[in-house]
Amino acid sequence: MNKLDVKIGGMHCASCSSSIENDVKKIPGVKISSVNYATEKGHFEFDDSQAESLIKEKIDELGYEILDSSKEETEEKNGNFQKFIIALVLSVLIFIFAMGPLKNLPSTKINWIIQFALALPVWLIIGNHFIKAVLVFLRSGKSNMNTLIGLGTSAAFLYSSFITFFPGTSSELGLLQKVYFEAVGFIISFVYLGQYFENKAKKKARESLNLLLQKGAKKASVIKDGEEVEIPVEEVHLRDIIRVRPGGKIPVDGIVTKGVSSVDESMISGESIPVLKKESSEVFTGTINGESTIEFMATKVGSDTFLSQIIQYVEKAQSLKPPIQRYADKISSYFVPIVIAIAFFTFLAWYFFGEGPKWGFSISNMIAVLVIACPCALGLATPTAVVVSTGRAAMKGILISGGDVIEKGDKIDTIIFDKTGTLTVGRPQVEKINYLKEVDKNIFLKEIGSIEHYSEHPISKAIVDYVRNKSISFIDPDTFEIISGKGLVAQISGKEYIVGNKALLEENNIKVTGKSTDIGTEVWVSINKELVAQIILNDSIKDQAPEVIAALKKENIETWLISGDNKKVTEKVAKTLSIDHFVANALPTDKAKYVEDLQKKGRKVAMLGDGINDAPALAVADLSMAMGTGTDIAISTADVTLINGDISKALEFILLSEGTMKIIRQNLFLSLIYNVLCIPLAAGLFYPFTGWMFPPALASLAMGLSSISVVTNSLRIRNLIEVSRS
Amino acid sequence: MNKTISFQVEGMNCNSCVSKIENVLSNLSKDVSVNLEEKKVTVSFLSEEATPMQLKKQIEQIGFKISKMTL
Missing domain, CATH: 3.30.70.100 (Alpha-Beta Plaits)
Structure with missing residues (x-):
């Protein structure tokens, strides 16, 4: 293959x-x-x-x-804005000659030639790809919004040019002596303005993708012939021995050959508690070494590392993801054939049944239909709403990576939450202390707090916080030792404390017995080799979580919790928040599979996560939301980033996108209605009864009215979140 | 009161690490001795001028980890 x-x-x-x-x-x-x-x-x-x-x-x-x-991608975006400005300046000049102070000056003929000269670059150069779209349509029958714009502007331009340069022939044919140059200019200007807005929103999405590739370490310290050499990470070979200092990033995947240290794997597993690594343990690229130096042998380098595979998965998922069809194009795909049919019918009707000059009236009216049907505001309908909406969201701490994201938010019916860091605070907190012996609690807390104070481990910090909240002050221990991945041993006030996991206490010949009915991380404490207490730590649920889950249920959105953590802890969180379904022990790619399975069942799935382990699931989800406090990779994979990790913003975003989509649908209607209403007039339907023929200025009027209506309507989005809150 | 404390410093592998650590502790103590082989830093200080926690923080601030401490 x-x-x-x-x-x-x-x-x-x-x-x-x-x-x-x-x-x-x-x-x-x-x-x-x-x-x-x-x-x-x-x-x-x-x-x-x-x-x-x-x-x-x-x-x-x-x-x-x-x-x-x-090639640099930025060219196009800046180019669009320049094109808009040039087109607009030229259009305003045409307008001055067509309807403004210079109307009919110096003479009609020269005036029209000046308009022609001003409109030519707009139509031929700036509007080039609209002409291309017409050619594609003629060849393959495929149409979109550009086809409609191309058809209208080309018909208007070619007709007007013919009138301008062949007044004799055109009068003989009976063609109506009127030009549409300013319509050509304004239509193209407005469409470019719309595209500029859209690109602005799209630009961020592309930039953030590049961030993905910058996550790993850049250099590695390789041991060669007993000497330590620093080389770029790309030059690391399989079976090289690599040394990593405390606090350093692991540059490639490998197996530990020397040393014992705890490694922070939160970027891969999402769990905040470091994992103990000793000889023959596996270490992964991008994770962060803890308290001591380790050496390991490289087993996977370059694109084979775990981190690279996650990145590749994400890239592939993003390029396989079906793009959401834009409303404007959907409408165009119906509108284009209908307009062409009406134009053709107009021509036939005038040719066979019309009064007046056969060729003249049939061609003039057909052109008028094509011109009036060309809706410049159609291109503004979505982008203006999106720009207002993203601006509004940003003020509320919701960053949206592209315009289409808002369409996705509207359709969501299922939402999957990651646990650690998303629904929970992301670091352990002391839930309770079970005392197994009679002790003076104040002295116990003072001493254990004083010991833990000297360690940087997340569990130690949690215990320190707990003690500090009770306004207990600390003293200095006499000795203090960190046992990697297990706990601490310290002398304080003439007592020996051993604080850590079951294994540490058992190594010191202390029998660990006690009820294990509490769910969470267990820390055992012994004083002078006697088991004294069991501390239970848990990652606590964020304050806003219950309210958000309840509100989502009210919106009929199904809730899921998928976590890499064990079943007991996951179930506890799911039950506390009454989340509909939960899955525990999920690997990063498992999470993505659950998303895909739900999608196969026809559900529109939003994924909410914070870490690298969520990146694959975020990439396949219909809508992805990342916690602004999480890792870069999660943020850059996501459609939406919630600043400060406030999950109530996820709800606000869904409500905002529902409101915005409603406005967009109204905009599409507004952008077409004036044009549609003018079509009968343009077709000359009223001529036989009233003698009315289509004045070119009407095309500009319809354009102006629809554009103003669309923009005004979009501005209403500013009030949306306020309304949705109440 | 004069006190002595010793730290086990992880990541202290070379002479430049030693001078960095000596340098950073010089504000708090006049008497710092370092054993590179055992990765041990011994500091004598006056309890009015410094605390063990301050000394530990100084060493950790420049990127080393302390795995053991004896007062």
Whole structure:
């Protein structure tokens, strides 16, 4: 099986990407064809070696281009804004000549030639890809919003140019002597403004993807002939021995050969408590070494490491994800054939049944239909709403990576939560202390707090916080020793404390017995070799969580909890919050499988997580939301980032997107209604009764009215969250 | 009151580490001795001028970890 991954340029909408997908799929030998509009990447798999060149030809034939992926992508975005400004300036100039102070000056003919000269670059150069869209339509019958724009502007421009340069012939034919140059200019300007807004929103999505690749360590300390040499991580070979200092990042995957240390694997497992690594334990790229130096042998390097595999999974999932078809294109796909049919019918009706000059009236009215039906506000309907909505969201601490994300939020019916760091605070807290012997509690807390004070371990910090909250002050222990991954041994006030897990106490010949009915992390404490207390720690549930889960249920959204933690702890959290379903002991890729299974059942799934372990699931979910306090990889995989990890913002986002979609639907209606209402007039329907013919200024008026209505309507989104709160 | 404390310092592997640690402790104590082989740092200090916690924090601040401490 051969693979081809390419960057495709020239796609302006989701229906572009799906038409490439469908056409490439028809090439013999092609097995998988997937094109992502947002990342502009195409992923193809085929078993026929000739297919590669056929795929490239096909993409070219459809009017798109294969880009060198190393090329800078920013050009297009800045370009769009420049094009908008140029088109707008030219259009305003045309307007001044057509309807403004210079109307009919110096003479009608010269005035029209000036308008022509101003409109030509707008139509031919700036509006070039709309013309291309018409050519694609003529060749393949595929239409989208660009087709409609291209059809209207080209008809208007060509007709007006003919009138301008062949006044004699056109009068003889009976063509109405009127020009639409300013309509051409404004339509193209407005569409570019819409595309500029859209690109602005899309840009962030692409930038964040690049962050994924910068997560691992850059250098590795390799032991060669007894000497330590620092080399770039790409040059590490299998079986090299690598040394990592306390606090250092593990540069590649491997197996420990020397040393004992606890390693913070939270970026992979999501769990905040470090894992003990000793000889022959596995270590993973990107995890962070704890208190002591370890050496390990590289077993996986480069793209084989666990971290790289997660990244690859994410990239693949993103490029395979079906893009959401944009509403404007969906509407265009119906609207284009209808408009063409009406235009054609207008022509026929005037030709066979009309009064006046046969050719003249039939062509003039057909053109008028095409021009008036070209809805410039259609291109503004979605982007303006999206820009207002993302701006509103950002003020509320919700960062949205692209416009289509809002459409996704509207459709969600299932939401999956990660546990640690998402529904819970993400660090352990002392839940209770079971005393197994009579002790003076104040002295006990003072002493244990003083000991734990000297350790940086998350469990120690939790115990210190607990003691501190009781306003107990600390003293200095006489000796203090960290036993990696197990606990602490210390002398204080003439007593020997051993604090840690069961294994540590048993090593010191202390029998550990006691009830284990409490759920959570257990820490045992002995004083002078006598078991004294059991401390239970748990990661506590965030304050907003119960309210958010309850509200989601009210919205009829099904809730799931999927965690890498054990069953007891996961079940406890799920029950406390009355979450509908829960899954424990899930690996990162398991989480993604659950998302896919639910999607196969037809559900629209949102995933909410905070760590690298959630990245694969975030990538396949219909809507992904990351905690703003989590790892970069989770944030860059996600559609939505919730600042400060406040999960009530997830609810706000869903409500905001529902409201925004409603506004977008209204916008689409508003952007078309004026044009649709003018179509009968443009077709000359009233001429036989009233003698009314379509004045070109009406096209501009319809355009202006619909654009203003759309923008005003979009601004209403500003009030949405306030309303949804009450 | 004059006190002596010793730390087991992880990650202290070379002479430049030693001078970094001596340097950072010099504000709090006049008497610092380091055994590189045993990774042991011994500090004499006046309890009016420094606390064990301050000394520990100073060493950890520049990237080392302390696994054992004896006062």
